[in-house]
Amino acid sequence: MHIAIVGGGVTGLSAAWELQQRGIKFTLIEASDHWGGKVVSSKINLINNANFLVEGGPDTLITRKPEAWNLANELGMRDQMVNPGSETNGTYVLDHSVLYPIPVSASRFISTPLLTVRGKLRMLAEPFQPARRDYEDESLADFVRRRLGREALEKFIGPVLGGIYNTDPETQSIMVSSPVMREMEREGGGLVAGAALRAFRGRKKSGQKIPRFVSFKNGLQALTDELARQLKGDLRLNTRVERMSQNNNGYQIFTEDGTTVHADGVILAVLANQASALINDISPETSRRLSAIRHQNIGTLSLVYRKSDIPRQPVISGVMIPRREKRMIDAITFTSRKMPERSTEGYAVLRIFIGGGAPEMVEFGDEKLIEAVKRELAELLGISAAPQTWTAFRWQNGFPQADVGHLKRVDEIEKNLPPNLALAGSSYRGIAVPDCIRQGREAAEKLFHYTKEHKK
Template sequence: MTASTKTFSKTPVVIIGGGIAGLAAAYELQSQGVPYVLLESSQRFGGKIRTEHIPNPDGEGQFVVEVGPDSVLTQKPWALNLAKELGLQDQFLGTNDDSRRTYVLRDGRLVPLPDGVFLIVPTRVLPFIRTPLFSWRGKLRMALDWFIPPRQDDGDESLADFVRRRLGVEALDRLAEPLMAGIHNAEAENQSLLATFPRFRQLEKQHGSLIRGMLAARRKVPPTTGKRQSVFTSFRGGMQTLVDALLEQLNGDLRLNVAASAIHRAE
């Protein structure tokens, strides 16, 4: 180890933001023996992840209500791997994808998501045609995905731009925005496609159509003989379980109600 490395190792890394990304960064630094200071401007850690436990009026148990993201995608293994490392594998709570129903609030009433929608892509014709969630114009626009040529360059774009380009405005407003909010709790306009759903770009490039690509991908899934892994997974006590488990492990310098006002490059 060089003198410069020793000096750097004694210099704490400042982490700005105590959301799940900041907490995970602190956990990784701590595992590597690197000192850190984590700054969070609010009164609590966890960022947009927050779980409320509301007593049941009937007196039996309680309701677990997510104020922010309500699940993680099992296709992206990093959150689940972190949870396993923290010893939370017995707390996993998957969805029953055979009986799960998702509703979207439209015009003051709950409208069920049509069967066959995988993430934001419709894969079954009749439920898609019959759903009142989209207008006929919106349905026709989504069907045009089959014929719209794929983007040729590899540059990034927002998730919103991608959905508008492939499926149209109604698909963005009535499908992508509500569903993605439950995963990332952020507006699609501010989400990088390549950072959040690079698979969508891959399907577009390989198959020329998002719908065609998703149909092909689902046909390739081998039949399962055991218990099938659900698409979405949470924890029995809610998503806050992951935040609390991280906080229990962290022994560094954690500061609440401290905001970062500026960042200056060192000379």
């Protein structure tokens, strides 16, 4: 029995790892020249010995979802994991072109001009709102409005969540992006009570102290590089799959370079919009349903400045920009403040997120892109100097949007798949790296059971 995995991002690599643990032969096929997909860490060296480590895609992993932590431990990477902290101090939100600190402490909450007294009282009334205990989906916006009020949604929770998920909270499914908030409501009757209950349970649990977030000393790509290094199957880079066909014994996978791979089962670890094209010959109906999952542009730029070129201002570690502000960028993180060990004294590194509010930014050429970003930074933060250097990462139609009802649609798609074909990755059941690892491993498990049944 032989399984083919299409896509060598963290999902495909995790699927391969799981198959290897179960003793199944596999071929892992990746279109680009590197493993890891969106997990990409890059070193920047300036001539005067100034070194920087930047991330194109993910930079931290949440350990509440344990799959990445567990996988890193299985790979023997414990000593490479670092705690990036989860400091929210210094995060600002843009409201009518003015930057306000996000009120993260009680005193800030009381004094912030971002919310009216009425808005604050409505938030404080959260514990007294009726609890919803069912499992039906709703939008992130509806959830926040219901529990915390309209102002909380519009002024900062919406922009923060919208920024994290690069999405419009009005359409985003809560069951995909923040099911934990609905769990807290179900368990404790509300967010405050649910959080208290969780903290109490957490304290009672003994054992290893795990940080809330982890990263890797040499960047997140260390994880996918190590995964690829420890895989012993047939690994093919620079090989784009063009289409697939099904026969009695499994599948034929046709690649751009003219080779054909025969497999008893296939895991499609690519985005739904990419999987859609690949399985059109096998099931036009599934292909149509996959193409209905929306994907949006996304990109990041990392810019290196001399510290002296950044105007003196209150310590800003990040800026969230709601779409209603109609800016060309979605968020800014001062990575040199968040992870100073990745930068050099005397310099500041900013990471800019693009593609949500102004999707066309991801399609701009280098010159037009940097000019647009420089204009935004001058207007928002008063930075008039040019960066010393910069680098950009862009993914066109690369960021899945889980609209309300998404999980039901995925259930429907999966119900109609043959037992020897699996879909896995960020377009389906969660976008975070741990979600992708879980889905990759579950897909491998599904095909492992198929091979066992088939042998009988």
